[in-house]
Amino acid sequence: MQTLCGLFGYTRQAYYKSIRINTKHCLEEDVVLERIHSYRKLMPRIGGAKLHYLMNQGGYRISRKSLFTILRNNSLLVRKRKKYAVTTDSRHQLKKYPNLIRGFDFESPNLLWVSDITYIRVKGEFAYLSLITDAYSHKIVGYCLHRTLESEGTMMALQMAIEATPENKRIGLIHHSDRGAQYCCNDYVKLLKSNHIRISMT
Incomplete structure (x- = not known):
């Protein structure tokens, strides 16, 4: 083994270290794949961004880049397709708000929630x-x-976001959404305004 390592310019210690690193990498990837498959059993169309969030919330720390690399290498990236469940109904008489974010650049967190x-x-x-x-x-x-x-459902999501973000980090915050009734309803708008969050819609 020492002779072979010498031919390829490796010390024996470096060779065995590389084996340990590669073995550890494979084991970690197997754990990630196992978690991905468990989430996909419940939510077959869940994408990479949501997988990343759920995995980190579940206590498994992995970078966004590493997760997408694993998904790509294992042909597990989900292609976007036409949705067959209607999630937006803008045919209502509730007040709609103008688009505040067209051409706007956001260079730090908590300036725009979508x-x-x-x-x-x-x-x-x-x-x-x-x-x-x-x-x-x-x-x-x-x-x-x-x-x-x-x-x-939208109210509970908004309440969670507000409670998780201190008031002093929400200064100037804009909330952007479509014009669906869930976002235009009085309770939702009232919750935004009471927390000094500006309203923007498509």
Whole structure:
């Protein structure tokens, strides 16, 4: 072994160290893949960003870049496709707000939160995941999985985001969403305004 290592310019110690590193890397990747598959059993269409958030929340620390590399290498990236569950109904008489973020650059966290609702199939039925994401850090600051599209789910996600972010870090914060009834309803708008969060819509 020492002769072979010498031919390739390695010391024996360096060779065995590389084996230990590669073995550790493979074991760690196996753990990550196991977690990915467990989440995908419950939520087959869940994407990389949401997987990253759930894994870190669950106590497994992995960088966004490392997770996406593993997903890519194992052909596990989810391609976006047309949604078949309607999550937005803007045909209502509630007040709609102007778009405040067109052409705006955000260079730090807690300047812009983007709210969205995505659907997930759970045991053959739709459930709705309300998310609030920081536009700069891409961190999910609030979420709620709800059985219906009623405003309760979006309200709970917003409440979580507000409680997780100190008031002094929400100065000048803009909340951006579509014009769905969940975001235009009186309770949701009242919660935003009472916390001095500006409202922006598409």
